[in-house]
Amino acid sequence: MVGFSIFFALGVWLLQQQAALPDLRWAVLLIILLVPLRLPRQIIWQRIFHIFILFTLAACSGFFYAAWVAQYRLADELPAAWQGRDITLIGIVAEMPRQHERGLGFKFDVERNLTDSAYVPQHILLSTYNSAAEPILPVHAGERWQLTVRLKQPHGTSNPYNFDFEAWVLEQNLRATGYVYGKGDNRRIDDQVAAGYFVEVIREAVRTHFQQVLGQLPYAGVLSALAIGDQGSIPAEQWQVFTRTGVNHLMSISGLHITMLSGMAFSLVYWLWRRSVYLTLWLPARKAAALAGLLAALVYALISGYGIPAQRTVYMLGTVAAALWLSRNIAPSQLLAVALMVVLLFDPWAVISPGFWLSFGAVGLIFFITANRLGQRHWLIEYCRIQWAMSIGLIPPLLAMFQQISLVAPIANAFAIPLVSFVVVPLSLLGAILPFDWLLHLAHQAMSMCMVALVWLNSMPDAVWTQHAPPVWSIAVGMTGVLWLLLPRGFPSRWVGGILLLPMFLIQPAAPAPGSLRLTVFDVGQGLAVAAQTHKHALLYDTGPAFNSEANSGNRILVPALKGMGIAQLDSLMLTHNDSDHTGGALSVMQAIPVLLLSTSLPDDSPILRQAVKTRRCSDGQSWDWDGVHFELLHPALASYAEEKIINNDLGCVLRISNGKNSVLLTADIEKNAERRLLELHPDKLDSTMLVVPHHGSKTSSTTAFVAAVHPRYAVFTSGYRNRFGHPKEEVVERYHAAGSELLRSDEDGAILVEMEGEHLHVERYRKTHTRYWQAAFSTKPQ
DSSP states (O other): OHHHHHHHHHHHHHHTTOSSOOOGGGGGGHHHHHTGGGSOOOSHHHHHHHHHHHHHHHHHHHHHHHHHHHHHHHTSOOOGGGTTSEEEEEEEEOSOOEEETTEEEEEEEEEEEOSTTOOOOSEEEEEOOOOSSSOOOOOOTTOEEEEEEEEEOOOOOOOTTOOOHHHHHHHTTOOOEEEEOTTSOOEEEESSOOGGGHHHHHHHHHHHHHHHHHTTOTTHHHHHHHHHOOGGGSOHHHHHHHHHTTOGGGGSOOHHHHHHHHHHHHHHHHHHHTTOHHHHHHSOHHHHHHHHHHHHHHHHHHHTTOOHHHHHHHHHHHHHHHHHHTTOOOOHHHHHHHHHHHHHHHOGGGGGSHHHHHHHHHHHHHHHHHTTOSSOOOHHHHHHHHHHHHHHHTHHHHHHHHSEEETTHHHHHHHHHHHIIIIIHHHHHHHHHSSOHHHHHHHHHHHHHHHHHHHHHHTSTTSEEEOOOOOHHHHHHHHHHHHHHTSOTTOTTTTHHHHHHHHHHHOOOOOOOTTOEEEEEOOOSSSOOEEEEOSSOEEEEOOOOBOSSSOBHIIIIIHHHHHHTTOOOBSEEEEOSSOHHHHTTHHHHHHHSOBSOEEEOOOTTOHHHHTOSSEEEOOTTOEEEETTEEEEEEEOOGGGGGOSSOOGGGGOOEEEEEOSSOEEEEOTTOOHHHHHHHHHHOGGGOOOSEEEOGGGGOTTSOOHHHHHHHOOSEEEEOOOTTOTTOOSOHHHHHHHHHTTOEEEEHHHHOSEEEEEETTEEEEEEHHHHTOOTTOOOOOOSOO
């Protein structure tokens, strides 16, 4: 069972790496693999062959099962022709709405489509946007509404070491995203509807109760997350503390919390049931208690939103309950194997979620160090051994997925696990059920005590180890080292396991050779961010837009990518001009990565300047050489800063980077006047191999004379998918096409990765080289 489950999971994982779904008719060949399973297994080679065929069958079954589920789900899609058009729907608010800065976000289950000839997927993700002219829609879970919406096919940014939004919406079975059109005929039809949404109604009622009782208390969102899985209520700065101290797994409804509640229900029912002779004769107390524990776990998991850790725990507890009812003994490894199979049968996309690997990996490590060991240790010693195993065992997956490890996690978890699991969680649950407000205030006080210690640990200068993304082979070697280190006492040479961990830390990403340039034009939506890396130096040119007060291109896109690429320090950060789509991620980048020099045209009162160690105004004539690569600023003139009438875009810093044979011209958002100045003062320096097109392809830039002077082999347009400005404009695109340039677009191609080595230049379109089957063809033109 264990081997079959592992190879089934391997097949599911392999399917999720495919650029296109396979032809399901090939699944018929699985029947052929059933024939050798009936052959004799009397000698050793026959048994080995039988195991090989069985595991091959498991992997192929997982592969084609995941393909079948994916094909079924992808069939329900929004036609490209209906993107951005008004569609009137009747449906049900399928979850408790999540508050964002400008309105609400919620899942919507479509029941009827009132717009002729339009087709809309059954499950969509909607947002509302409040304004003075448009009333706030008071939507709540379980209500039936008529809404006028504007939708688009799921689309996210595509960059190295980043979150895949399109994979997430597919896993959530949300086949279109969009917003409620405020001027449409939007009205509530029914207050409460089908019982299938009862759990979400309860979750929203609990959240409302917590908000009313706790008000603006700082950790109200944490209690809501622990009671009903409402992780969106936890502010970003608190999440940062939890992540840096390694206790973020506790701030959601984890397997530990569900197991604890299940154990409490088991003990209570067992204690009461045994006191009734009639009940024990009708059903043994242990079986009744097992059923009660399982039901308690299931209810809590459903209230939590039924994430992967919750699913894994419920399926494992269900297997234990079934074994007890059937009077069977099941090994811990088989429990985990059953949970693994059931999770993947319900959710084949779980294998691409970090939570899947961390959840199953952590439980597997616990079983590895506790199961089938001789001797009975004191509970405190056993607890410390488990904490040690978690601290060491999760190093490889954490480095692989997040490129960081909390060095204070063992200390933080030592007090946070018992305090949160045995004090905060029970009090929060009792406060949600019982009409005693003091329970929630007591839970908040306990959480406040925990936070005092966590904040202190987070303030330590070396609380977190961050580094590059390790090579894949070093992760496999590291996991081998972990298992070697955690072998039972007495096993020879356990110290060898520590040596096997070293490659993950010591093998650095290959830096560009001297005289070479590595350029990354990030896909940040409607904005600009470009990283330039030489042999020993790195520059970041702009930082993309801010999405809201907590999320921006810096913390969501640039910091994970730069760290994954091995860029631990920026020798220069250049913020070209004072537009939010170019500076939105600056503060997040500066907080996460040391910046030696900030070069910019920002005004003197900009808050970004106050965070810089050293600043300099960028101006025409500045130049420097890094490792055989020449950097030169061509615009603006230093005198331009004193001109009152010059527009903000024309103050943009224009940077030319050259390694002698090839060059790149970065032009920010300059418009026609700045282009005219460049043509007058630097006509001999404009010719470039690659041009990042001015102002995202706006018609206010890219004059015919400028395009002819630059004459780029590659023209890169950095624009958001179906952006409201209509960038890039068709006439501008045609201008570069007529000049013979190869056109690249971040909304279609994702990040553009460029390697300049001597006379050779290699260009990679990240979305095309890392295509997955869920990234369907799309239309980029807004309608």
